[in-house]
Structures are given as C-alpha cells and as structure tokens.
Amino acid sequence: MKKKFFTLAALSLCMTLAVAQTINLPAPNKSKKTATVMEALATRHSERAFSPQKLTDQELSDLLWAACGKNREDGKLTAPTAMNRQEIRVFVFTDSKVSEYLPQTNQLRQVATGDHRGIVAGRQEFAKSAPVSLVIVADMDKFKSNDQRAQTMVSVDAGIVCQNINIYCEAVGLVTVPRATMDHDAIRKLLGLNENQIPLLNNPVGYKAK
Template sequence: MKYILIAALAFASLVNINAQDIKLNEPVKTGGISVMEAFAKRQSSSEFSDKELSIQDLSNLLWAANGINRENGKKTAPSAQNSQDIDVYVALPNAVYKFDAQANNLILISEGDYRGLAGGKKDNPLPPSILYIVADASTYKPSAYNSIEHITDMNKVDAGIVSQNISIFCSGMGLGTKPRAQMNHAELKKALKLSDSQTLMLNHPVGYLK
C-alpha cells in the first residue's frame, strides 16, 4: 500500500507540471514608439532569439491582436457585422492554446510542439511562439446577404486586419514577426481541434529579435 501511495503521488506531481490553461496578465496599454514610427520600422523578420516571450509581452501582444478594448465587448480589430469571427491560437514549445479575449487567458487545446507545422525554412530554428489566425464562418447571422462567398471574403478581410495589428504591435514594441500563409492545414486542423466552420487563414511567428 505504501508503494502504491508513493506511485500515486508521483503521478499527481507529473500531471501538475503538464501544460494547463494560462492566465494572462492585464495588458499594459502604454509604451512603445509612436504609430508613425511603428509604420516606418515595420518589416518582416525571420530570425529570432530563442528566448521565450515573457507573459507580459505575450499578454500585450494578444490584446493588441484581437483583445477587448471597450466595455461593450468590442475588440481592437473590427469585424464585418461585428461577427467577431477571428480566433487567435498560440503555439508555444509545450502546447497550443486558444486566446480567450473575454476571460483574458489561454485555453489549452493540445499538448505538444506544433510550431513546426507553420512551415518556414528548414534550416532556421523555430521561433519561440507562433500565432495561428483562424476564421469561423458560423459567427455570421444567416441572411440572404450572407452568401458563402461573401462570408469567405469577409473572413479574409477580418483575418488581414488582425494580422496587421500583430505586425504593427511587434514593430512598435521591438519584436519580430512576419505574416505567412504557408502551413500544414490538415495537421493543424487536428492539432487545433478546429470545427468544419473554422478555417486557418494566416500565421505569425513572433519573437525577440537577435
């Protein structure tokens, strides 16, 4: 019985160190360079330091990308018909998470390293984090106006706006990133546990510059 108890405690300890939901910090809404300087410095970056993003920088990044910035629940990125059709998933070295803007946390989706599914040059080391931008067609209210083609077009526009938010934030805060369309859609759909109404649109490697 003693050995069974010891084994049970050891297993419990192992479970506790596994990936779990991450409570993000409150975003800091000041700092960085001016908007015009951020535009002037914006560029695509492919080489990053291997240092992981701090929880504060990650919190600020996700809020800037598509966080809630008003008491009415609307976000930093507009969306057609206020559909709020864009979700941001975060791939870190230990797991992939979904950003919950309302609760300001990261919901664990799958344990494991899914950064490599975004592609990129094989001889480049993996960036410390990758943001996957996902559009959900089911958030649109059914109407004669909302044809499949129209919803698809709006998904693309809304994903592009979130992508630009990420790029300008990184430029203004001294981080590196680049928008990319290349990725392993089939494997990522399984890893991110996407529904049939959800579509991977873009991904952004993000890290500190070398």
C-alpha cells in the first residue's frame, strides 16, 4: 500500500515537472509596427556580429510566430508545408535552455537546460554570440515518407521557414544569417532526434553588434 502511494506521488511529481517545463508565450503581436515587405526585401542581408542584448518573451513569440506560427483557426501556419504535413520543427537555443516551439498552442516545451549555442555554432564561433539560435528540423516521420522526393520537399519547407525568419528580422530591426553549418551529431543527441528527424538549417538571431 505504502509502495503504491509513493509510486503515485512520484508519478504526479514527474507530471507536474513536465508541465512546468512547458511555458506559454505571450500572444504574437500581429499589429506590430514593422517595415513593409518591400522595404524588408530591399534591405534583407546576412549579419554575423550580434549584440549581447537578449530578446524579450514578446520578441521571441513574434519571431517564432513569423517563422511558422499558427495563423488560422484550422491550424495552418504562417509557413506553408507540402501537403500541409507541418513536418518542420523549430528548436530555440538560448544561454540557459533549449526548447521546442509548439505552434498550435504557442508554447515552448523545454528539452534541455544550459547553454548549448556552441553546438549550433559548430565551427563558426560568431554564431555563439547571438542571444537566440533557431534550429530548423525536418521530421520525416511527420512527413510520412522518406524517399528522395520527400527529402526535397522537406528541404523546401525548411527553406520557407528560414526565409520567414530572415524577412521578419529585417522588418523589425533584428539581424540574422541563414546557416547550414552546425554540429549535427551533437544536436541530434541533445534533442533526442531519430534518424528521420534531420537538423537542416539554423538562424542565429539578435540585435546588430554596436
């Protein structure tokens, strides 16, 4: 009886901790004042030097929503995906934790604690200094196929999310660079990805270094 009680208590503690590690982001500010699409396209460029200034939760929410947030009642996203498979997953690396963005609930689900931006930077040290790095992962299990055509489609889908990030950053005065460089093996290990879940691109994001 005693054993059963402790098992139940431990189970409920685990569930509480799991819930505590999923946080609600502020609602994205869709009426935020930004440059126009044409202005952002006119100046869009890559930056590789970042200020240490952190993003607020509101800025992070707006950025993630622009990347691939839910923008319609039927659950579709700001970034289209082939056959609406929604197989692109975005992981957020900061100086204190790594979380997965959950577009349908506008939440961050913590997957690791600590500063792991170094494995996103890989051999390009500069990327470590961005306060946030977004890692774009294609989940072939969600795509429901792994043949060559599927691999092409998920790469296109990842590119669209990446370009949403690039244009959004330009429009709001943040800077970024789309990158394929990263320590793929270390990222796979940290995020617990299987062979069908492939880190394809990343975007370090922050304010421009002064």
